[in-house]
Amino acid sequence: MSPAIRSEEARQAIVEAAFDLCAEQGFAAVTIEGIAARAGVGKTTIYRWWPSKAAILIEAVENARDAAAGYPDTGDIYADLAAQTSSVMRLFKTDFGTIWRGLIAAAQSDEAAADGVTRILRVSIDACVARLAKARDAGQIRDDLDLEMAVEIIYGPIYHTWLLRTRPVPEAYMETVLAALLPALTPSPGRH
Amino acid sequence: MSPAIRSEEARQAIVEAAFDLCAEQGFAAVTIEGIAARAGVGKTTIYRWWPSKAAILIEAVENARDAAAGYPDTGDIYADLAAQTSSVMRLFKTDFGTIWRGLIAAAQSDEAAADGVTRILRVSIDACVARLAKARDAGQIRDDLDLEMAVEIIYGPIYHTWLLRTRPVPEAYMETVLAALLPALTPSPGRH
Amino acid sequence: MSPAIRSEEARQAIVEAAFDLCAEQGFAAVTIEGIAARAGVGKTTIYRWWPSKAAILIEAVENARDAAAGYPDTGDIYADLAAQTSSVMRLFKTDFGTIWRGLIAAAQSDEAAADGVTRILRVSIDACVARLAKARDAGQIRDDLDLEMAVEIIYGPIYHTWLLRTRPVPEAYMETVLAALLPALTPSPGRH
Amino acid sequence: MSPAIRSEEARQAIVEAAFDLCAEQGFAAVTIEGIAARAGVGKTTIYRWWPSKAAILIEAVENARDAAAGYPDTGDIYADLAAQTSSVMRLFKTDFGTIWRGLIAAAQSDEAAADGVTRILRVSIDACVARLAKARDAGQIRDDLDLEMAVEIIYGPIYHTWLLRTRPVPEAYMETVLAALLPALTPSPGRH
């Protein structure tokens, strides 16, 4: 009577199968039955541990992200923002982007998925806020800025273009955006 | 030797049924069968004219929007932006918001839906760009600003908070956002 | 104020299309829409003149049969029966057989089709009865035989094997059957 | 690692529902959806185990027949044939007749149904042939008769009248038929 405990092997196979399926066929084509078949696992095992396919992919994303590091910190907040946002835009074009896109879509009509998305984002946002706080303390950005909102101003354009696809995104999009936002972020010159 | 013509009555009943069902139950709960039943129409009639439920709702949104007017223009671009963005955020909390949210979600894995979303947005964005261009010509905003990007900077935070739900949105959110963006939009004081 | 007259051209095209479709694809694959398309005719025209696809095929069969002659009469009833039954069995293997088979099937659950089948058969049966009556008068067959029943005894085996397919039918099936039936048909030798 | 096993309860409910529906409404009115609804079963369960409604009814008939006994044997082959054929004609007027009629119709354009019909008939025919063989050995019928063909001669008239409905069948039809066939079946008086 060995397996009275959860099989880590099955868990990993399921998460990987879900990730791969989504990457290959898109979020809409991912099904519990497909994951079970690909992972060589019974459907019961999936339903025992996850409430929906979104939950599996959320776990996949969180797994992947745990390997990733925190916010870059070269001392120059503008360079760091440019580096991080460009990195995000690049990431959105990979398999991860396909999955992330699907999760955001699922979150629009699935409260649990929405919670997962929020939880995932919270970590990134907190990291960004922390980096901005440090920059503010270093006098690189205005000290009367709501940093949570600052994150939304910075990443809003990315999600706007990525999710709404209103136009082809230019090469160095975020460089341009950040340059435009600069006067809104830097301490106002008239103050002392 | 002309064939029987398309039934305008059925078209309208279908679009309305789709709208109502989506408003009542959410996008995910909308089914072609449900629409057909509610509209008193055969499924064939729906499939004859629309490729998916998203297409029907896109038509519903376009119909509704055709009634709406253009961008507000009081002469004060900041007042107008504040008014329009607040109006959008209010709209997002209505039935229209439910539908729009669903369409954006569908657009993430349905190319046709994405086209529809893009087409709908294009009109609003063009109106905003036109209003910004007028403000620029009036010297109210910087003349070196990519206006298309300006729209993304202004509306990005709205979609970011609305779609990603990372935090409860404050009361006068857009007032704060616009205030923060002001230095990025106004002509730089150091120039003359 | 007489109406425009029925189009003989359309009538013929419909009957032929129905025949050909049935011959090519089998009775079950024949549809009103298919006939209309193949005949280059509106569905209305079909529904105006025929109540069902069976009715069209009944007309096709009757048309075809009108060309055919009556019962063979060489003076030898046994030779004539052998010739005619063999000819029927050969006919059943042609396109006509496919259609006739379908009509008999349809007749099992469609009263109108059953009437058509009965009407078509009536002519053949009457011809056979007439031939048998002549043979009886010539002293070739028993005079106490119910001739209607005699037809059923003679053709029953054909339909039994053809419709129920219980075994492969031997080459000279009807020769054997008629030989076996001979004692039942000929005047009994003990009588005077 | 065995899978879940087939539900005998569902199997029985489906076969019974199909039988009842066919008896009540006729073969043509039987639908898979109707059977599923009446049996309280998913359509998938039906399609998993049967290829068509005909297949279900074939099973129903085989089930019913498994309960039935073999050919009557009083020692008098003519009495036995009269009893059995009359019994068949009576049976054809019951619900069983409705279903059997439908299956024969289906067999005309469905190879699988044809196989089922053949399989069902084979048992009855074999029983009849066996009884005839016994009678032949007892000297009650000619010993040069192809017994398979004899069955077709005896039952042919029944199916001819039942399927083709060319005339109202007289009360004691098979008595008359068998009386007429007698000379064809009995050992020829001229032999010794």
Place this chain on the structure above:
DNA sequence: AGTTAACCGAGACGGTACGTCGCGTCTTGTT
């Protein structure tokens, strides 16, 4: 000679059933 009404083709319409897919639950052994 013009009117007109029944015919024609085309095909849209409200329906019903099709056969399939995936859902989430369940049952059955196996490990």
Place this chain on the structure above:
DNA sequence: AACAAGACGCGACGTACCGTCTCGGTTAACT
């Protein structure tokens, strides 16, 4: 007890035809 396998009831899918219903257009008989 957790596992793989997969059958189950269910709901929706998108398709095929049903039989009815407009649509113009065409044509023959009757003003």
